[in-house]
Amino acid sequence: MAARERDFTVPTVQLLTPSGELRPTPEAEEYLPLVEALPDSMLEQFYRDMAVSRRIDIAGANLQRQGQLALWVPSHGQEAAQVGSARAARPQDHIFPSYREHIAGMIRGLDPVAILSLLRGVTLGGWNPAENGNFHLYTLVLASQTLHATGYAMGMQFDGAVGTGDPEADAAVLVYYGDGSTSQGDANEALVFASSYQTPQVFFVQNNGWAISVPVSRQSRSPLSLRGGGFGMPGVRIDGNDVLVSYAVTRQSLEEARAGEGPSLIEAVTYRMGAHTTADDPTKYRTDEEVAFWAERDPITRYRAWLEGRGASAAFFEDADTEAADVASDMRRRALDVAGPTRDKIFRHVYSEPHPLMAEESAWLEAYESGFEGGAA
Numbered sequence: 411m412a413a414r415e416r417d418f419t420v421p422t423v424q425l426l427t428p429s430g431e432l433r434p435t436p437e438a439e440e441y442l443p444l445v446e447a448l449p450d451s452m453l454e455q456f457y458r459d460m461a462v463s464r465r466i467d468i469a470g471a472n473l474q475r476q477g478q479l480a481l482w483v484p485s486h487g488q489e490a491a492q493v494g495s496a497r498a499a500r501p502q503d504h505i506f507p508s509y510r511e512h513i514a515g516m517i518r519g520l521d522p523v524a525i526l527s528l529l530r531g532v533t534l535g536g537w538n539p540a541e542n543g544n545f546h547l548y549t550l551v552l553a554s555q556t557l558h559a560t561g562y563a564m565g566m567q568f569d570g571a572v573g574t575g576d577p578e579a580d581a582a583v584l585v586y587y588g589d590g591s592t593s594q595g596d597a598n599e600a601l602v603f604a605s606s607y608q609t610p611q612v613f614f615v616q617n618n619g620w621a622i623s624v625p626v627s628r629q630s631r632s633p634l635s636l637r638g639g640g641f642g643m644p645g646v647r648i649d650g651n652d653v654l655v656s657y658a659v660t661r662q663s664l665e666e667a668r669a670g671e672g673p674s675l676i677e678a679v680t681y682r683m684g685a686h687t688t689a690d691d692p693t694k695y696r697t698d699e700e701v702a703f704w705a706e707r708d709p710i711t712r713y714r715a716w717l718e719g720r721g722a723s724a725a726f727f728e729d730a731d732t733e734a735a736d737v738a739s740d741m742r743r744r745a746l747d748v749a750g751p752t753r754d755k756i757f758r759h760v761y762s763e764p765h766p767l768m769a770e771e772s773a774w775l776e777a778y779e780s781g782f783e784g785g786a787a
Contacts, residue, residue: 418632422679423659424649428707430715432654437646441658448657454726456497456653457717460489460710461734463513466522467684469738470512470529473745474688479529483510484684487651490709491616491678492586493517494656498664499584500577501543504566506559506585509548510616514586518543522737526745533751552591556600556613559585563609563673572610573670580668582610584660590621592637593629601641601675608672612663613638615675616650618682619704623695638675650678651709681707753779 423437425445434442467486474482485492488510496514499505507514512525520542528536528548539546549555563583566572571581591597592615604611615634619626626634638645644663648655656678663674681704685692714727753775757768 418636420633420635420647422647422649423655424652425655425658426649426652426712426716428651428712430712430719432716438655438658441655441662444658444661445654452497453717453720454722454730456493456657457710457713457727458730458733459493459497459513459517460653460713461730462516462737463489463493464710465734465738466512466516466741469742470526471684471688473526473742474529478746479526479688480531481529482688483512483529484682484687485510485512487681487683487704487709488616488618489513490653490713491614491650491656491680494653494658495584495586495614495660495676495678498657498660500581500664500668502579502581503664503668504539504544504546504559504562504581504583506546506555506562506583507548508552508555508587508591509550510588511586515542515545518545520545522741523744523748526741527748530745530748532748553587553594553596556585556587556591556597557603559583560600560604560609560611563604563611564607567607567609572668575669577668580610582612582664582667584612584614584664586614586616588621589615589617589619589626589629589634590624591615592634593621598641601637601643601673604673605642608670610667610670611673612660612667613673613675614660615677617677617679618650619680620682620686620692620696622686622690623692633677635675635677641675643673643675645675645677647677647679650680651707651712653709653713680709 421435421437424435425432425438425442427433463485467484470482471484473479492511492514496517505514505518512522515525516522520537524537527533535547566581571579574580587597601613617626617634621629633647635645635647646659648659650656659676663676667673683704754772757772760768
């Protein structure tokens, strides 16, 4: 029996057209004041952030191909979704990434070498969130971060850090995950608890078209933004290659969450121009025509066209692009100097206090390895 035809279309909220014109869709009009209130310095910062993201992505991929990293996770094509949403968060907010949000971490103060150290295999964690703008650890078991984020948001709510009316105290949680993760149980359980407890939380789905080699059309028969309504929270679909709408919608959603109005879900429709990771070969499952279609909608090219139309000078773009190249070069240089951990590090943080079992296992390993000294096999 043929499947029944259903209409699941939803509008895509957009401020910037692919050609870089500020032409809000009807659904985007309410968000326009948030963009109009931004100073020129922040509008320029969006471009600087995206330029940095693109350059470190190229550098990271090259390092992996040269054998300096075990893995690299590209973000090429998703710069607008990440930059706009990360810039929308306040300092007291907590951000839970998956493992592709490199520029979001940098916006929160994270040294990109910490990311490279993780992907180089010399650390099991990477950084202390409290020292890096409340940017939490990367999650290699994808979708589990949605539960971590929801639990944290529940704790913030129980602690009374929501809905007090104090803009410096009220906080929210922003959690990133991809279209592939929406099919996993963890993500759906997180939505259940977030809705039940009305957590101060924004679920930010980067729909980049592919869950490794599975297209989103096979993962979901309807737009992912509709998942929000299914769990009892607002859901909105935005043009994820439009940095302005990414900022504005996330900003408003976070403000509502801090005010105690509960969680919401944003689906940012973007595209993964590169591979899922450097262990993947996307030419096996997608067409050149599809890639070309999205290349014409490049988020950086689009935003640059808009800034140029506003009068941004060639000197500004040259300075921003030089800065991005310098950041990537510095990251690469310092990453090559990162040394492997000492042997005792694997035992050091298993328990908060010295533990006899750890001492015993460390002594065994030392004795075992000493047997190979002198060139013994």
